[in-house]
Amino acid sequence: MNPLLSTGWGLTPFDSLQAEHVGPAVTQLLAEAEAALDRAVSPAVAADYDALSLELDVATERLGRAWSAISHLNAVANTPDIRAAYNEHLSAVTGFYTRLGAHRGLYAKYKAVAQSAQPMSSARRRALTNALRDFVLSGAELEGEPRERFAALRERRAELSQRFSERVLDATDGFTLDVGPERLGGLPDDVISAARATAEAAGVSGHRFTLHAPSYLPVMRHAQDRELRRQMYTAYVTRASERGDPAHDNSDIMAEILSLRQEEAQLLGHATFADLSLVSKMASSPQEVMDFLRDLARRARPQAQKDYDDVRSFAHTHLGLKDLQAWDVPFASERLKESRYAYSESEVKSYFTVPRVLAGLFQINETLFDVRIFEDRAAVWHPSVQFYQVQRVTSAGTQVVAHFYLDLYARPGKRPGAWMDDARARWQRPDLPGQTQTPVAHLVCNFPSPQGDRPALLTHSDVITLFHEFGHGLHHMLTQVSELAVSGISGVEWDAVELPSQFMENFCWEWDVVRGMTGHVDTGEPLPRALYDKMLAARNYQSGLATLRQVEFALFDMRLHAQPRAGVDAAHIQRVLDEVRQEVSVVPTPDFNRFQHAFSHIFAGGYAAGYYSYKWAEVLSADAFEAFEESGVLNPQTGLRYRREVLEAGGSRPALESFKAFRGRAPRMDALLRHQGIVAAQPNP
Numbered sequence: 077m078n079p080l081l082s083t084g085w086g087l088t089p090f091d092s093l094q095a096e097h098v099g100p101a102v103t104q105l106l107a108e109a110e111a112a113l114d115r116a117v118s119p120a121v122a123a124d125y126d127a128l129s130l131e132l133d134v135a136t137e138r139l140g141r142a143w144s145a146i147s148h149l150n151a152v153a154n155t156p157d158i159r160a161a162y163n164e165h166l167s168a169v170t171g172f173y174t175r176l177g178a179h180r181g182l183y184a185k186y187k188a189v190a191q192s193a194q195p196m197s198s199a200r201r202r203a204l205t206n207a208l209r210d211f212v213l214s215g216a217e218l219e220g221e222p223r224e225r226f227a228a229l230r231e232r233r234a235e236l237s238q239r240f241s242e243r244v245l246d247a248t249d250g251f252t253l254d255v256g257p258e259r260l261g262g263l264p265d266d267v268i269s270a271a272r273a274t275a276e277a278a279g280v281s282g283h284r285f286t287l288h289a290p291s292y293l294p295v296m297r298h299a300q301d302r303e304l305r306r307q308m309y310t311a312y313v314t315r316a317s318e319r320g321d322p323a324h325d326n327s328d329i330m331a332e333i334l335s336l337r338q339e340e341a342q343l344l345g346h347a348t349f350a351d352l353s354l355v356s357k358m359a360s361s362p363q364e365v366m367d368f369l370r371d372l373a374r375r376a377r378p379q380a381q382k383d384y385d386d387v388r389s390f391a392h393t394h395l396g397l398k399d400l401q402a403w404d405v406p407f408a409s410e411r412l413k414e415s416r417y418a419y420s421e422s423e424v425k426s427y428f429t430v431p432r433v434l435a436g437l438f439q440i441n442e443t444l445f446d447v448r449i450f451e452d453r454a455a456v457w458h459p460s461v462q463f464y465q466v467q468r469v470t471s472a473g474t475q476v477v478a479h480f481y482l483d484l485y486a487r488p489g490k491r492p493g494a495w496m497d498d499a500r501a502r503w504q505r506p507d508l509p510g511q512t513q514t515p516v517a518h519l520v521c522n523f524p525s526p527q528g529d530r531p532a533l534l535t536h537s538d539v540i541t542l543f544h545e546f547g548h549g550l551h552h553m554l555t556q557v558s559e560l561a562v563s564g565i566s567g568v569e570w571d572a573v574e575l576p577s578q579f580m581e582n583f584c585w586e587w588d589v590v591r592g593m594t595g596h597v598d599t600g601e602p603l604p605r606a607l608y609d610k611m612l613a614a615r616n617y618q619s620g621l622a623t624l625r626q627v628e629f630a631l632f633d634m635r636l637h638a639q640p641r642a643g644v645d646a647a648h649i650q651r652v653l654d655e656v657r658q659e660v661s662v663v664p665t666p667d668f669n670r671f672q673h674a675f676s677h678i679f680a681g682g683y684a685a686g687y688y689s690y691k692w693a694e695v696l697s698a699d700a701f702e703a704f705e706e707s708g709v710l711n712p713q714t715g716l717r718y719r720r721e722v723l724e725a726g727g728s729r730p731a732l733e734s735f736k737a738f739r740g741r742a743p744r745m746d747a748l749l750r751h752q753g754i755v756a757a758q759p760n761p
């Protein structure tokens with residue numbers, strides 16, 4: 077009995093799933109999916125959505141669900157056997173989906189469905205439109221030489237992105253700085269011992285610092301030795317550039333990646349890569365994004381200027397730094413922050429116990445979204461994992477609408493970070509008429525586990541992380557859409573996906589909510605108001621500067637990809653960045669700074685012509701939350717409207733439509749600026 081094959085669409089029996097089950101299951105499910113694809117494109121299957129779905133979606137969903145369970149186990153309960161099994165089958169599975177996505181016969185079939193006069197629901201119409209769009213973006217319309225060129229471009233681009241990251245990593249690893257004890261002033265003890273251990277491991281005396289974040293960041297923030305900061309800063313901001321080892325220089329790679337992207341966009345009929353990137357996003361044009369970023373920069377600028385002036389005068393008066401340099405800014409900022417808002421993280425932590433926080437989180441959901449959350453039983457991969465069911469009370473009685481696994485604690489073999497994953501999605505299954513498959517979510521965090529019989533304690537930022545992931549979970553679990561491809565988070569535009577998650581974070585900054593979910597681990601007392609006020613003040617420290625920094629990166633990214641120009645070089649890239657800094661930044665950047673040579677988000681990650689999404693989604697989530705502030709943050713009517721228009725609608729319609737249906741108007745950035753304590757310049761008339 078193979079648990080990956082024997083459970084139908086029920087829950088995966090994680091307690092009996094072993095590495096030895098992976099191979100046979102994946103082989104069988106892939107063969108079934110391949111056979112289904114062959115039949116789906118043959119004349120035996122009519123150009124009819126249900127017929128196609130019954131043949132193909134049933135098979136690919138089964139494969140996808142099994143592979144999701146395997147990937148999940150690989151991420152949260154990694155063993156050498158699971159990892160080997162996962163790696164062995166990864167390329168076969170991704171290869172199948174890549175072929176499926178650009179399959180010409182299947183594309184033709186979907187086009188025939190779209191051209192037939194079949195009546196269909198708006199959700200299904202949306203799923204079909206998305207499917208056709210994705211075929212086009214995967215090159216399914218290209219024939220002959222352009223088709224080959226397209227495939228070659230993609231392959232070369234993947235190779236270059238990989239090399240870009242490798243060079244950043246090699247350049248990061250390629251620098252170390254060994255210093256004696258006289259240069260360690262100001263550094264925290266744990267950073268000093270880590271530097272000592274790194275030196276020892278390398279067989280040198282003294283303390284060794286590196287450009288990896290756990291070593292680099294504390295030096296920039298805390299080292300009193302100005303020359304030490306300057307050396308580290310200089311090495312960090314010139315990584316992978318022409319100012320370092322030529323073997324690690326990313327100059328040519330960046331230029332080639334941009335050229336290939338431009339060529340790819342033109343092959344697919346778009347003027348620039350930015351236009352191509354936005355086809356599947358909520359923002360409608362590069363111009364709209366750039367206008368948005370410039371407006372945000374203009375409105376945050378006075379606050380940013382004040383942030384910078386404050387730190388400069390503090391550095392002058394209290395630290396004796398007359399000419400504040402780039403390598404002084406983080407150090408001086410930390411000192412100013414301490415002098416204004418010092419409070420103890422560990423004191424805060426003793427008020428946030430996991431049981432209290434969970435009870436508070438669930439209660440908000442019960443109040444706002446008219447659901448009930450109960451602990452339930454299921455086979456899990458570790459004894460600390462909990463399982464819950466989500467119920468809705470309707471006129472027809474109580475209904476279980478979703479389940480979720482909650483895996484809160486860090487442990488060996490578990491990947492760091494926090495995320496929500498789709499274990500099963502809502503779907504009116506074509507193979508079981510009248511049956512609706514309910515969603516199941518994985519909510520994963522990496523909090524420190526409880527010690528002895530004391531409950532686990534969370535920092536306030538841990539609590540925010542939990543709320544964030546739970547917001548993604550709600551989007552996945554409360555959907556009422558029955559079309560697999562657009563239910564829950566599926567089919568939601570990339571730059572709108574973070575709306576429900578960031579939305580939930582806002583509750584962690586509401587005094588009544590926070591107070592209700594705190595209780596001191598020893599005394600049970602709620603968080604004192606005075607302590608909360610300090611946290612709140614510290615929250616928005618230098619938010620003007622932080623906003624402009626994000627705008628600088630985003631505008632650089634968008635401008636770089638929004639010009640229909642072939643044959644760019646590293647000098648051109650530098651020029652664009654210089655212009656953006658000239659326009660946006662209030663903090664001077666040294667001439668030798670080569671930030672762009674290590675900007676992996678856009679050269680090696682998925683954020684090309686998409687970096688703006690961070691701020692874009694923040695505007696949406698802050699503005700949505702403002703509706704709750706207007707009506708009382710725990711107002712059930714507002715909650716139900718949000719559930720119906722945003723959470724339930726999922727990907728079944730454009731995110732802008734959902735937003736407007738909830739808010740009654742287009743998004744505005746005022747709420748975000750206000751939440752971040754930015755006293756903003758007036759909006760454009």
Ligand code: ZN
Nearest residue numbers: 544548574577
């Ligand atoms: Zn997120």
